[in-house]
Amino acid sequence: MAEWKDLRIDMSRLKSDIETLSKIGRSPEGALGRHAFEPPYEEARAWLKARMAEAGIEGRDDPAGNTFGRVGPQDGPCVMSGSHIDTVPDGGPLDGALGVLSALEVARSLKDSGLDLPFGFECAAFVEEEGRFLDCMGSKAMAGQLDLEEVAHATDPHGKKLTDAMKGAGFDPARIPEAQRPQGDVKAYVEIHIEQGPVLEQSELPIGVVEAIVGINHTRVIFEGEPDHAGTTPMDLRKDAFTGAAEYAYRMRRIVLDEGTKDRARITFGIVDLLPGAANIVPYEVSMMQEIRDVSDDKVDLLYAKGETLAKEIAEKHRLGMRYEYQSRNLAAAMNLDVQARIREATKALDLPFVDMPSGAGHDAQVVSRVAPAGMIFVPSKGGRSHRRDEWTDWPYLEKGANVLLQSVLRLLYA
Numbered sequence: 126m127a128e129w130k131d132l133r134i135d136m137s138r139l140k141s142d143i144e145t146l147s148k149i150g151r152s153p154e155g156a157l158g159r160h161a162f163e164p165p166y167e168e169a170r171a172w173l174k175a176r177m178a179e180a181g182i183e184g185r186d187d188p189a190g191n192t193f194g195r196v197g198p199q200d201g202p203c204v205m206s207g208s209h210i211d212t213v214p215d216g217g218p219l220d221g222a223l224g225v226l227s228a229l230e231v232a233r234s235l236k237d238s239g240l241d242l243p244f245g246f247e248c249a250a251f252v253e254e255e256g257r258f259l260d261c262m263g264s265k266a267m268a269g270q271l272d273l274e275e276v277a278h279a280t281d282p283h284g285k286k287l288t289d290a291m292k293g294a295g296f297d298p299a300r301i302p303e304a305q306r307p308q309g310d311v312k313a314y315v316e317i318h319i320e321q322g323p324v325l326e327q328s329e330l331p332i333g334v335v336e337a338i339v340g341i342n343h344t345r346v347i348f349e350g351e352p353d354h355a356g357t358t359p360m361d362l363r364k365d366a367f368t369g370a371a372e373y374a375y376r377m378r379r380i381v382l383d384e385g386t387k388d389r390a391r392i393t394f395g396i397v398d399l400l401p402g403a404a405n406i407v408p409y410e411v412s413m414m415q416e417i418r419d420v421s422d423d424k425v426d427l428l429y430a431k432g433e434t435l436a437k438e439i440a441e442k443h444r445l446g447m448r449y450e451y452q453s454r455n456l457a458a459a460m461n462l463d464v465q466a467r468i469r470e471a472t473k474a475l476d477l478p479f480v481d482m483p484s485g486a487g488h489d490a491q492v493v494s495r496v497a498p499a500g501m502i503f504v505p506s507k508g509g510r511s512h513r514r515d516e517w518t519d520w521p522y523l524e525k526g527a528n529v530l531l532q533s534v535l536r537l538l539y540a
């Protein structure tokens with residue numbers, strides 16, 4: 126039987142899994158899209174469970190739509206590792222997939238090792254991390270942090286309801302609360318993810334140990350005007366909703382730069398819907414999805430409140446109506462110091478240099494950290510690129526990262 130400190134993952138299996146999953150949900154034009162509960166996602170879920178079954182691991186879906194596989198003792202607390210297999214529209218092959226498939230490879234390596242594990246190890250695919258309907262919906266359900274009112278109202282950008290999408294995939298939204306795991310059930314959680322930014326690549330380091338994850342607030346900012354003829358209505362008489370939206374987006378950027386945490390605050394308007402959408406009609410409604418991020422929740426709250434005040438001021442100035450509709454939030458999260466220490470130990474044992482760093486992206490780990498000690502491992506992103514088709518990390522970095530994950534999990538199991 127292998128000594129646990131000598132265990133390593135099998136890169137050929139992990140590589141083959143990453144390549145195969147990257148083809149599920151890919152259009153003939155090359156765009157990858159696996160949106161929670163839609164057919165490509167369900168195909169990926171079935172494939173994942175088949176891969177578990179091939180390894181002698183039983184795949185299990187919980188009532189919220191998360192998927193788990195467990196090795197070692199089947200009852201009692203577990204060490205868990207996972208991430209998500211949903212993607213953003215036209216997304217990349219590694220965001221989320223790396224964490225799920227590396228966790229699966231860790232499960233297989235533990236099973237093959239013949240080690241007598243003191244606790245179970247679970248690999249997890251949390252559903253709907255990317256927030257097409259509702260950010261980190263699956264991990265929030267497991268952590269008992271899901272607001273069922275938000276679930277009832279959540280829609281995708283086309284107006285499809287989350288509850289209808291769940292039903293379409295065979296899940297009953299009324300049973301979501303059953304997905305909550307009892308306190309103490311997850312003894313520790315560790316997630317590997319691509320960095321999605323340039324820091325590791327630029328400093329030529331293979332591993333990042335995450336110290337904290339940003340808080341995120343999603344709010345719909347809507348300006349309402351009147352649809353008038355674009356040629357005959359004088360400029361000073363029209364109620365142009367876009368004028369309000371444009372001024373708002375421009376001035377909010379300044380506020381976030383001046384009043385958010387230095388170098389850590391972000392604002393993005395990633396969805397803008399304009400009605401009626403004709404070149405010769407004054408827009409009567411503009412709805413923008415505002416995303417604020419900061420490492421400090423107090424700053425997120427402050428910027429959110431400043432946004433409402435600004436929107437009111439601008440609406441008055443241009444004689445527009447205004448609605449400021451909160452959608453959802455993820456609280457900022459510090460990673461557990463003990464889990465961080467185990468990751469550093471594992472990294473040093475593998476003779477790899479690393480850096481401690483914050484995460485500007487949101488992750489399931491930040492939700493799980495509310496109910497269990499959680500940590501994260503980052504690997505470099507080529508060109509810092511993510512949430513796009515050419516997102517990539519070279520294979521040797523992925524192998525190093527997966528071995529750090531395995532060795533971190535072993536330290537958490539035997540701690």
Ligand code: HGY
Binds near residue numbers: 254255486487488
């Ligand atoms: O949006 C995020 O930060 C993550 O990629 N879901």
Ligand code: MN
Binds near residue numbers: 213220255
């Ligand atoms: Mn993402």
Ligand code: MN
Binds near residue numbers: 220221488
């Ligand atoms: Mn992700």
